[in-house]
Amino acid sequence: MDYFVKELEKFLAVANLSDKSKAIYSKPLIQFGEFLAEKMDVILNEVHLLRVYQLDYNGIAISYKPLDSGLIDEFLFKNAQSNFSWLSTCRNALGSFFKYLYRNYDFPLLTQQLTFKLVNYKPQKKFPRILNRHELIKFFQSITINSNHLDRDLLLFSLLCSTGCRISELLSITIEDINIEHEMIYIQKTKNKTSHVIPLRNGLAQSINKFCLENSIQSKDKIFQDSGKPLTNEKVYYLMKYYLLNAKLPMVKLHSLRHSFATLMYENGAAITTIMQLLNHKSISSTEHYVQPYYIRNYYIKIPENDLVYRQFKDLL
Structure with a gap:
C-alpha cells in the first residue's frame, strides 16, 4: 500500500464514478487525510494508513500499527454538526475508499466497525402547518363574508378540502370529467402520469352541475x-391568502389542504391504505407523511379558558 494521497489518486482513477462524483468524494477524503496528518503530526503527503500509530522503545520507532475504526469515528463525530448532506457524502466516500483498500490490499473494512451511525443525524421531515377543523370552519366563514364569487369559491375550496385533490388537477376538469350519477370526477392525467377517479361527497356532483348551468359553462370548458379564462394556481393561492388574512388565520400553503x-x-378512522388510494400516492410512506399526529395539529390550538387558568395558576406561585 502506498501513501494516503497516492492511494486516493488511484482510487479516484479506477472508481466507477462520474467526474462530478469523484470531485465531490475527493473533498471529504482529503479532509480525512488532513485530520490524520494533524493527529500524527506530519504533513498530508506523509500519511500512511499502515503507519498511523508509532510504537517506540527508548525513543526509537520500532514498529507501527495501522489505522483503526476509532479514528474514523472520531473524525465523523468531530464533524457531526455539519449539514446532513456533507455527512452523508463523507460517509459514502469513506465507505467506497475503504472497499477499494479491502479489495486491493485486504485492508480491514473499517467502515463496517464504526459506532457512528449516519441515520442518527438524518433530519426529521417537518410536517407542514395545516388547518384543523376549527380553523377550516373559520376559513369557510371568511369565504362567505368576503368572496366576490361566492358560488365558485365555496365549490372550489369545498372540493379541495373534501377530496384531497391537487389544485392543478382540480383546475383541469371539465363537465365531461364529472360522472353526476355515480358522483365521481375522472382525472385523465395526474402528477403520477396516470388517470385517477375521485369520489365525491353526496350532493357535490349535483352542486357542480348546478354551478355549470347557472354560469353557462360549456361541456369542454x-x-x-376567472373573467372567462381558466382559473390559475396563482389566483387560487391569492384567494386563499386573502380569506386566511380576513379570518385572522395563519398563512398555510394551498397544498396543505x-x-x-x-x-x-x-382521525375519523379511515385506513391508511384507503387514504393512499384517495390521494393517488404510489407508496404508503408518502401517505404517512400527510397524516399528522394529533399532538402536532393540536399544538396550534389555543383555548382562552385554558390561558386564564394558566395565568391564575402562575399568580399563585
Missing part, C-alpha cells in the same frame, strides 16, 4: 374560471 384532508380522514 374548464369548470373554474390536501394534508388536512388526509389527517382528518385518518
Whole structure:
C-alpha cells in the first residue's frame, strides 16, 4: 500500500464514478487525510494508513500499527454538526475508499466497525402547518363574508378540502370529467402520469352541475374560471391568502389542504391504505407523511379558558 494521497489518486482513477462524483468524494477524503496528518503530526503527503500509530522503545520507532475504526469515528463525530448532506457524502466516500483498500490490499473494512451511525443525524421531515377543523370552519366563514364569487369559491375550496385533490388537477376538469350519477370526477392525467377517479361527497356532483348551468359553462370548458379564462394556481393561492388574512388565520400553503384532508380522514378512522388510494400516492410512506399526529395539529390550538387558568395558576406561585 502506498501513501494516503497516492492511494486516493488511484482510487479516484479506477472508481466507477462520474467526474462530478469523484470531485465531490475527493473533498471529504482529503479532509480525512488532513485530520490524520494533524493527529500524527506530519504533513498530508506523509500519511500512511499502515503507519498511523508509532510504537517506540527508548525513543526509537520500532514498529507501527495501522489505522483503526476509532479514528474514523472520531473524525465523523468531530464533524457531526455539519449539514446532513456533507455527512452523508463523507460517509459514502469513506465507505467506497475503504472497499477499494479491502479489495486491493485486504485492508480491514473499517467502515463496517464504526459506532457512528449516519441515520442518527438524518433530519426529521417537518410536517407542514395545516388547518384543523376549527380553523377550516373559520376559513369557510371568511369565504362567505368576503368572496366576490361566492358560488365558485365555496365549490372550489369545498372540493379541495373534501377530496384531497391537487389544485392543478382540480383546475383541469371539465363537465365531461364529472360522472353526476355515480358522483365521481375522472382525472385523465395526474402528477403520477396516470388517470385517477375521485369520489365525491353526496350532493357535490349535483352542486357542480348546478354551478355549470347557472354560469353557462360549456361541456369542454374548464369548470373554474376567472373573467372567462381558466382559473390559475396563482389566483387560487391569492384567494386563499386573502380569506386566511380576513379570518385572522395563519398563512398555510394551498397544498396543505390536501394534508388536512388526509389527517382528518385518518382521525375519523379511515385506513391508511384507503387514504393512499384517495390521494393517488404510489407508496404508503408518502401517505404517512400527510397524516399528522394529533399532538402536532393540536399544538396550534389555543383555548382562552385554558390561558386564564394558566395565568391564575402562575399568580399563585
